[in-house]
Amino acid sequence: MKPKDYRSELEPVWCTACGAFGVLKAITQALTDLEVPPEKLAMVSGIGCTSRLPGYTNAYSFNSLHGRSLPIATGLKVARPDMRTLVVGGDGDGFSIGLGHIFHAAKRNVDLTYIVLDNGVYGLTKGQASPTTETKFKQRRGLAGPDEAPLNPVMLLLASGCGFVARGHAGNLPHLRTVIREAIQYPAFSFVHVLAGCVTYQKPEYADEIYHRCDVLPENFPNDDFIAASEAARGERFSLGVIYKKSPGEPLPDGSVTDDDDMGIWRGIQVS
Amino acid sequence: MSTSKPAAHHPPGPTVRRGDPDSAVVSLVGSGGEGAALFGELILSMAARQGLYGVMVQSYGPQIRGGESASLVRVSRREVCHEGEETDLLICFRTPDMGRFRGFIRLHEGSVVTLDSKDTGDLPEWVGTAGVHTYRFPFTNIVDGHEVAGDPKNMLALGLACRYLGWDADLGRHELRQRFGNRPALLSKDLDAFDRGYGSQDMPTMPHLQGSGRNLHIETGNEAVARGAMQAGLRFFAGYPITPSSEILETLIDELPGHGGSVVQAEDEISALGMVLGASFGGVKAMTATSGPGLSLMTEMMGLSAKSEIPAVIVDCQRAGPATGMPSRTEQSDLNHALYSGHGDLPRVVMGVMDVVHARDIMHKAFSISEGYQVPVLVLSDAYIAQRHQIRDEVPPPPAQVNRSVWREDGPTRFNLDTADGVVPFRVPGTPGGQYLAAGIEQTPAGTPSADTTIHALMGEKRWRKMDAIAEHTESWFRVLGKPGATRGIIAWGSNYGLLCEWVKAHPEYRAFVPEILMPFPIKGLEEWRKGLGWTGALELAHTGQFYKYLKTLTDVEGTRSLKRSGGLPLSMVDLDRLIRQAD
Numbered sequence: 001m002k003p004k005d006y007r008s009e010l011e012p013v014w015c016t017a018c019g020a021f022g023v024l025k026a027i028t029q030a031l032t033d034l035e036v037p038p039e040k041l042a043m044v045s046g047i048g049c050t051s052r053l054p055g056y057t058n059a060y061s062f063n064s065l066h067g068r069s070l071p072i073a074t075g076l077k078v079a080r081p082d083m084r085t086l087v088v089g090g091d092g093d094g095f096s097i098g099l100g101h102i103f104h105a106a107k108r109n110v111d112l113t114y115i116v117l118d119n120g121v122y123g124l125t126k127g128q129a130s131p132t133t134e135t136k137f138k139q140r141r142g143l144a145g146p147d148e149a150p151l152n153p154v155m156l157l158l159a160s161g162c163g164f165v166a167r168g169h170a171g172n173l174p175h176l177r178t179v180i181r182e183a184i185q186y187p188a189f190s191f192v193h194v195l196a197g198c199v200t201y202q203k204p205e206y207a208d209e210i211y212h213r214c215d216v217l218p219e220n221f222p223n224d225d226f227i228a229a230s231e232a233a234r235g236e237r238f239s240l241g242v243i244y245k246k247s248p249g250e251p252l253p254d255g256s257v258t259d260d261d262d263m264g265i266w267r268g269i270q271v272s
Numbered sequence: 273m274s275t276s277k278p279a280a281h282h283p284p285g286p287t288v289r290r291g292d293p294d295s296a297v298v299s300l301v302g303s304g305g306e307g308a309a310l311f312g313e314l315i316l317s318m319a320a321r322q323g324l325y326g327v328m329v330q331s332y333g334p335q336i337r338g339g340e341s342a343s344l345v346r347v348s349r350r351e352v353c354h355e356g357e358e359t360d361l362l363i364c365f366r367t368p369d370m371g372r373f374r375g376f377i378r379l380h381e382g383s384v385v386t387l388d389s390k391d392t393g394d395l396p397e398w399v400g401t402a403g404v405h406t407y408r409f410p411f412t413n414i415v416d417g418h419e420v421a422g423d424p425k426n427m428l429a430l431g432l433a434c435r436y437l438g439w440d441a442d443l444g445r446h447e448l449r450q451r452f453g454n455r456p457a458l459l460s461k462d463l464d465a466f467d468r469g470y471g472s473q474d475m476p477t478m479p480h481l482q483g484s485g486r487n488l489h490i491e492t493g494n495e496a497v498a499r500g501a502m503q504a505g506l507r508f509f510a511g512y513p514i515t516p517s518s519e520i521l522e523t524l525i526d527e528l529p530g531h532g533g534s535v536v537q538a539e540d541e542i543s544a545l546g547m548v549l550g551a552s553f554g555g556v557k558a559m560t561a562t563s564g565p566g567l568s569l570m571t572e573m574m575g576l577s578a579k580s581e582i583p584a585v586i587v588d589c590q591r592a593g594p595a596t597g598m599p600s601r602t603e604q605s606d607l608n609h610a611l612y613s614g615h616g617d618l619p620r621v622v623m624g625v626m627d628v629v630h631a632r633d634i635m636h637k638a639f640s641i642s643e644g645y646q647v648p649v650l651v652l653s654d655a656y657i658a659q660r661h662q663i664r665d666e667v668p669p670p671p672a673q674v675n676r677s678v679w680r681e682d683g684p685t686r687f688n689l690d691t692a693d694g695v696v697p698f699r700v701p702g703t704p705g706g707q708y709l710a711a712g713i714e715q716t717p718a719g720t721p722s723a724d725t726t727i728h729a730l731m732g733e734k735r736w737r738k739m740d741a742i743a744e745h746t747e748s749w750f751r752v753l754g755k756p757g758a759t760r761g762i763i764a765w766g767s768n769y770g771l772l773c774e775w776v777k778a779h780p781e782y783r784a785f786v787p788e789i790l791m792p793f794p795i796k797g798l799e800e801w802r803k804g805l806g807w808t809g810a811l812e813l814a815h816t817g818q819f820y821k822y823l824k825t826l827t828d829v830e831g832t833r834s835l836k837r838s839g840g841l842p843l844s845m846v847d848l849d850r851l852i853r854q855a856d
Contacts, residue, residue: 071543075550
């Protein structure tokens, strides 16, 4: 399978040069690397510009309600563990209306790969501030919304006990491809924060400005060290790469990697 | 340990008459923690062992733990789904505790009341104290003027009640051994107390109620809903704890994994229904359960189920609302929400549970419709049924289910318009070539997102075509009670079925119509049933007459009276009699 084989026949309606094109491309490349059969692939999203992405993939796709992608993906994955399940969305969908679900998905640790394209703005509704809009950009663009400090999604995910936390940039495709591939391979809940610009509601140079504040983590970064990961998540600059990856532990005989009964999941015993 | 002494003024051990010759009703009033509920469960269990039928209901305050607590058990030779009108034996540990149970407990002239020998208070007059036999028993252990721990009061009461009912002491002892055999110290204490209560020679007794001898089954409404769903093929459940529905979640945690299904305790009700839609998108039969506040949160997701044509069964154990309302108390006031909630023109099916036995049956039907037509189905239970323990005959094997039609290679597009009943084969993930986009956004027949107004009109018409097909499928889904020639009629839904079973028996001039399915409504059946009726009323437990107003949208109900009361306690015969008088 080639990356284009993971695309549906629909042409994306994103703005020219939108970061979502990069995310779509990196996802299809990672799926090619992993040879996931399309009929075994599920793509779940909420609502927003990025949430259109499942419609552009050759998969069992579900473009659901604003903020609700994770519950839907959780139900699917628990009921159908054989489905490789990716969840995609934007910063408004994930970090505003859907924020509450993220911590529970991380805690529950069902094997989902959650990829959030974060351009720091509500694009679909024409340019309001999102939970990750930085104050100076908000002021510069005159965006609606209070002058609050933005959320730090990577720090939030680390704090929620997520076992795999990574970050990429939509403008660095080879790097994003490897990060997404590793996230999909991780046998439990994984999170990928993808930085991008919005070509319509951010200044054209926004994506570049953000990228200049990114540092690709060195090969020898100790990403099994929570303290090091937390340090990397702090501050004005953005670490790119796998920031935190804890050993998911030996899988249980049923293929799950944690004792689900402690996670609020009671799994069916296969009746032969 | 003190010994039982008869009150000096009371004749020893009279045989008393009861209100209903086929039944006996026993009530226990105590404080939270004194085991009123356990008392009721044990009485009911002993009845079931003898082949007697019965119902047990409880009443407690706004908080689920603590405060006054009462249980009321009816045992009967015939199958019953109502707790009975009047209590034959009332045991009350402290008369001031009676205050909270106004309307829950009523006595008759032959009732026996057992009070604590140390209690100098009187029963309130509203309970109907004229002519009752009062018997005193030393429940409390007083040392130097203070109550100290003594025999468990509920076990003393159990012995007294067993004696009153004319049941063999060994039946009670056996019951206790079954229940507490694994806790020898507790069992020994309970057996002593039971024997002490049972040994009260002066306790009045009633003629022995003879059961069939068959071992019958006890189930609560919530257990029946959970097990009915499992029998119907449920393999995924997600729920968020909420009174009075939590036992559905708990029962399924215990029992569904053994049937190959999974349960997730969700972080909220939005998530619960979201998970259900995810599982059902995966081709797995899925359900959630909640009560009013949770249903409010699920409303947007219900629209997604209807639009994306992903089956979902949603059980709502109604409680008194709005907002938090009275969480442990029953009402039928979620009807409007069930029928009309949600933005846009969204098709949904609404069904009403009548009693515990019906709860299993209705779950089979709910899944048949939901899976067969790929629509959300709301099953309305209520606190009265959910929390009630009821004795039932053996559970019959489940009827054949209508399953989801499944897409095969070269099948139609996912939202193909060319379908008589609006149903298109479902594409189950994992099927090669079946990849498609499910979505909340409007779509073309092939599944492409679309803002074309013609497409929207055609798709809306297709989604609603299912409702016509369902209406035809379910046109006989109702029950009638009473004699066909009766000239006075009552239309009701849900748990008022139990009361109406009693009402038409006591008042042969009445007959009743109770739909199993409320939307689409079995209107032809109603019209046929109405023929020849003079006086007609529509009965419900909702202040605003939601059911009556709904009927008005379906047919001409000019002249039909609205018989309504806000919820809390279920309706009694006295209540219904008053409502009918008020309506005339």
